[in-house]
Amino acid sequence: MPINADTLRRRCAEEMGAAARGFGDASWLRDAFLTVPREHFAPTRVWWPSPREDGLYSLIDRDERPNAWLxxxxxxxxxxxxxxxxxxxxxxxxxxxxxxxxISSSGVIIELLRHLAPEPGExxxxxxxxxxxxxxLLAARTGPGTVVSIEIDPAIADGARQALDGLGLDVHVITGDGELGHPAAGPYDRVVATASVRQIPQPWLDQLRPGGVLLAPLDSPFGCDLLVRLTGAGNGTAHGHFVAAxxxxxxxxxxxxxxYAELGWPESASVERWQELRVEAGPHRQQIIDSAPPRPLAQSRAESSTP
Ligand SMILES: C[S@@+](CC[C@H](N)C(=O)[O-])C[C@H]1O[C@@H](n2cnc3c(N)ncnc32)[C@H](O)[C@@H]1O
Structure with a gap:
């Protein structure tokens, strides 16, 4: 029996809403999630994201297994x-x-957009x-003509353009290198990446208005990306902290x-204390600052003498 996409979307929203952080108090985000049909954007054939025992990724074909795909x-x-x-x-x-x-996981996107917190008209x-x-989801919040999105792969950009047009969403999709940004339509209130960088590109900072918010996954020495949330401070600089792994x-x-030293990471940065790290980025380079107070000498001596 075919499964109903609306039912699955509602269940998925309930599951995410019950999770620790979920939608938080961003009711707009829950509304957007419930309104935008995720299935409209996914290609007919996708691969499951974990490999099988033989190292291959299984294909899920909507035409052959519509319920599994959905x-x-x-x-x-x-x-x-x-x-x-x-x-x-x-x-x-x-x-x-x-x-x-x-197609990014719903959970990650909800987390990302909750921290980005865009406002209508931005x-x-x-x-x-x-x-x-x-x-x-972004356009559902900020409205027609407010979102510029850059995709480097021409075929993928075309697919996105068609899917967005199909829902009548007025979004400008550009085929190009996102590292350069798009100064023509800037400055922006919100800048967001759904692919990770090792270093925040300077054009992103230059195109962020003072007080605007930049959210991007930044590679870390901890074996994962950390989502960094920076606030624009003018003159191509921004500062902030990490909000999630x-x-x-x-x-x-x-x-x-x-x-990592070249990317501004201090040697003292430790995975247990990533929430305490501060991030500064600007024309001079990015700097991750360990703001934890140094431990008292007596304590570090005692720890280092532990067998
Ligand atoms: C994880 S996917 C984004 C998925 C998207 N959030 C969604 O839910 O459909 C990352 C995308 O970044 C694109 N990408 C990689 N490097 C890029 C660059 N320099 N500029 C723009 N897009 C880039 C990839 O082609 C890929 O489509």
Missing amino acids: KALYSPGVALITQMDDGLISPDGPAKGALTSS RVLEFGTGTGYTTA ADFMRFRGQREPRP
């Missing part, structure tokens, strides 16, 4: 893979490759359009690892 889409913690190896692998069957695009710049689903696909131009 259930996977509305599993709060599941990001379904929509592209491997920058499109070199066709979605014809189980496959193995670098995961390069997805101008938003988004990077990593992907399917256009996050873009649609999450994992995202990397910006194409930032896939190569770089020494």
